[in-house]
Amino acid sequence: MNRLTNYCTGFLLLRLTGQNRAAFLSECARAGIPQWGVRQQGGHVLLCSSVQGFLSMRKPARKYRCQVEVLSRRGVPFLLQKARRRLFFSLGAIFFAGLLWLLTSMVWRVEVEGSHKVAAADILPVVRAAGLDVGTWRREVDSERIATAILREFPELAWAGVRLKGSVAIIQLVDRAVIPPILRLPGDVVAARAGVITRIIAFSGEVRAAAGDTVARGQLLLSGATAQGGHASGLVEARVWYEAVGSMETTQIVGNMTGRVAVREYVRLGGREVQVAGPSRPPFALYEATTLKRNLLPGVEHVSVTFHEITRSHRSLSASEAEAAATLAAQEKLRVSLPSGVKILDNRTDVRWSEDTTVVYVRVLVETLEDIAQFVPQQQ
Amino acid sequence: MPPLGRLFGSVLDLPQDVYMDLPRVTIVGCEEVSIENTRGVLHFSDTELVIELAHRVLRITGENLSLRNIQSGEIAVTGRVFALVFESVSAHE
Numbered sequence: 046m047n048r049l050t051n052y053c054t055g056f057l058l059l060r061l062t063g064q065n066r067a068a069f070l071s072e073c074a075r076a077g078i079p080q081w082g083v084r085q086q087g088g089h090v091l092l093c094s095s096v097q098g099f100l101s102m103r104k105p106a107r108k109y110r111c112q113v114e115v116l117s118r119r120g121v122p123f124l125l126q127k128a129r130r131r132l133f134f135s136l137g138a139i140f141f142a143g144l145l146w147l148l149t150s151m152v153w154r155v156e157v158e159g160s161h162k163v164a165a166a167d168i169l170p171v172v173r174a175a176g177l178d179v180g181t182w183r184r185e186v187d188s189e190r191i192a193t194a195i196l197r198e199f200p201e202l203a204w205a206g207v208r209l210k211g212s213v214a215i216i217q218l219v220d221r222a223v224i225p226p227i228l229r230l231p232g233d234v235v236a237a238r239a240g241v242i243t244r245i246i247a248f249s250g251e252v253r254a255a256a257g258d259t260v261a262r263g264q265l266l267l268s269g270a271t272a273q274g275g276h277a278s279g280l281v282e283a284r285v286w287y288e289a290v291g292s293m294e295t296t297q298i299v300g301n302m303t304g305r306v307a308v309r310e311y312v313r314l315g316g317r318e319v320q321v322a323g324p325s326r327p328p329f330a331l332y333e334a335t336t337l338k339r340n341l342l343p344g345v346e347h348v349s350v351t352f353h354e355i356t357r358s359h360r361s362l363s364a365s366e367a368e369a370a371a372t373l374a375a376q377e378k379l380r381v382s383l384p385s386g387v388k389i390l391d392n393r394t395d396v397r398w399s400e401d402t403t404v405v406y407v408r409v410l411v412e413t414l415e416d417i418a419q420f421v422p423q424q425q
Numbered sequence: 426m427p428p429l430g431r432l433f434g435s436v437l438d439l440p441q442d443v444y445m446d447l448p449r450v451t452i453v454g455c456e457e458v459s460i461e462n463t464r465g466v467l468h469f470s471d472t473e474l475v476i477e478l479a480h481r482v483l484r485i486t487g488e489n490l491s492l493r494n495i496q497s498g499e500i501a502v503t504g505r506v507f508a509l510v511f512e513s514v515s516a517h518e
Binding site for chain 1: 469492
């Protein structure tokens with residue numbers, strides 16, 4: 046703090062030479078002459094004092110035969126004195142500082158970041174119109190107004206912001222996550238399946254069926270003729286029945302391989318067969334054959350047929366086994382036609398046997414509750 | 426110092442530098458020494474400093490010694506201080 050005051054009021058760096066330097070310093074201190082930074086350098090002593098202090102040193106210096114000379118003048122008053130002497134230099138320095146301040150308080154570059162949908166080249170004219178351009182004063186940049194202007198111009202943006210970073214204005218954008226518009230083609234809603242309607246709600250269009258109605262597949266349920274844009278949509282809940290029949294014979298013929306095998310090999314040349322090895326006819330009454338073909342040359346084919354002898358046996362199924370197998374077959378058929386995600390209300394099976402009780406038929410009936418609304422675009 | 430003054434001081438529990446004209450020496454690390462109640466500087470160089478006190482002299486030895494501040498009755502020394510020795514006035518002469 047003391048140093049700062051000294052600098053502001055100005056001080057002198059003095060060189061002290063002579064014999065009784067210590068006595069001189071003591072005398073000065075006693076006389077209340079301010080002195081600081083006293084240090085020895087070479088054969089003399091350097092010290093600092095105020096101008097007034099230097100003038101007061103004359104008397105003690107004479108008394109102790111010391112010489113005090115001014116080495117340099119330091120502090121604000123001397124700097125000002127210097128500046129007054131070099132007026133144009135000082136003015137230049139002030140002008141330069143002012144210019145620097147002026148230039149740093151301007152926007153020199155406008156950057157756009159953050160958007161994939163809007164190009165910077167499209168943003169910049171809007172920003173310019175809102176009062177942000179190269180050369181605009183930093184403090185005149187109204188971030189809120191610019192952001193509002195951008196958002197008004199580009200609805201595909203969710204957010205916009207302006208940030209000043211030195212002399213660069215950064216416009217930050219955030220794209221709106223756009224949900225693709227639902228196509229509202231003109232058309233009607235018809236029944237996707239036959240069923241009995243339990244509930245019908247039209248979102249748009251005119252209702253052409255009522256709850257309790259039995260509708261056929263393709264029947265008109267909601268008409269788009271009077272709706273806006275001719276588009277009909279709605280929810281049509283209906284009870285729908287699915288049916289499938291599976292059958293199973295109680296006596297099954299099962300083929301078993303005996304393990305006896307014969308291999309016939311021949312070469313086919315054009316349309317003719319030339320026997321090479323093995324029997325020329327299948328040697329077994331009942332057999333399964335597997336054929337392996339190989340092209341030797343173009344048009345020449347080597348064929349090897351393996352005959353596996355089989356015996357047939359009859360296997361009888363019990364009534365419950367046959368029923369279960371038939372049910373399984375019916376359910377498998379149903380599974381293919383039943384749409385996924387429907388609510389199953391009822392599931393019935395109906396078992397019937399043939400008159401000679403050799404075949405069982407199982408009918409599986411499933412009742413579902415589902416939305417049968419299907420939009421059909423209008424034929425142009 | 427009259428014995429009366431010493432008695433007076435000790436009864437009132439006053440610090441000795443107040444009533445006995447003694448110096449107060451403050452040492453900060455080994456870099457700064459400030460001495461109050463001095464009479465003057467007897468010798469000054471960058472390795473040795475002799476300061477006159479009321480009844481004694483204080484010899485400060487060190488390196489790069491400088492007087493940060495000299496006022497009447499108060500001296501602040503900076504530099505690398507090695508030793509402070511209190512000597513009688515006759516020993517210095």
